[in-house]
Amino acid sequence: MHKAWIENGVVRDIAVDPDSLFHPDVAALFTADVPESVVVGSTLVDGQWIPPVPVADEPPIVLAQAVTKVSPVEFKLLFTGPERVGIKKLRVDDALLDDFMSIVDDGRLGFVDMSLKSTRDGVGYALQALASDEVIPADTVERRAAEILTGVFQ
Structure with missing residues (x-):
C-alpha cells in the first residue's frame, strides 16, 4: 500500500x-x-x-517553413527597427558585431544562408549584444533568434 x-x-x-x-x-x-x-x-x-483519462496532447506549434536563404536586405528586415538601430550603434565599438554586419553589407554577397553556423552564431551574438545594451529583453533572445533564423519578417 x-x-x-x-x-x-x-x-x-x-x-x-x-x-x-x-x-x-x-x-x-x-x-x-x-x-x-x-x-x-x-x-x-x-x-x-x-485512473485519469489521458488528455490528448496539444498539436505541436508548427513554425513557418524555414527560409534557408535570404537577400542581405531581407536579412536585415528580419530584425525590428529598434534592433537594426541598436546593431548599427553597437557595431561602432564591437569588432565581432561589425565583422558580421560588414559581411552582410558587402555588395558581393548574393544571399545570407540561414543554415550556416556562422550565420546562426552571428545572429545569436547580435541579439546578446542587444540584450546586454537593454535594447531587447534578455529573455527574448532565444525566441528572436528562432524567428530570425526561420525567416519571420518584422
Missing part, C-alpha cells in the same frame, strides 16, 4: 513513506492508503480507483 494526498476527490500525489520524504506538515496531507496501481489524478468512484 502507498499513501496518497487526496485533494477535491482526486489523488494529488503518492508516496510510499511520505514521513521520510516531506516536511511533517506536508507528510500529514498523505492520509489515504491506496493500492500500488493507483496513479496521480485517479478518483475514487463507488469504491473503485479510476
Whole structure:
C-alpha cells in the first residue's frame, strides 16, 4: 500500500513513506492508503480507483517553413527597427558585431544562408549584444533568434 494526498476527490500525489520524504506538515496531507496501481489524478468512484483519462496532447506549434536563404536586405528586415538601430550603434565599438554586419553589407554577397553556423552564431551574438545594451529583453533572445533564423519578417 502507498499513501496518497487526496485533494477535491482526486489523488494529488503518492508516496510510499511520505514521513521520510516531506516536511511533517506536508507528510500529514498523505492520509489515504491506496493500492500500488493507483496513479496521480485517479478518483475514487463507488469504491473503485479510476485512473485519469489521458488528455490528448496539444498539436505541436508548427513554425513557418524555414527560409534557408535570404537577400542581405531581407536579412536585415528580419530584425525590428529598434534592433537594426541598436546593431548599427553597437557595431561602432564591437569588432565581432561589425565583422558580421560588414559581411552582410558587402555588395558581393548574393544571399545570407540561414543554415550556416556562422550565420546562426552571428545572429545569436547580435541579439546578446542587444540584450546586454537593454535594447531587447534578455529573455527574448532565444525566441528572436528562432524567428530570425526561420525567416519571420518584422
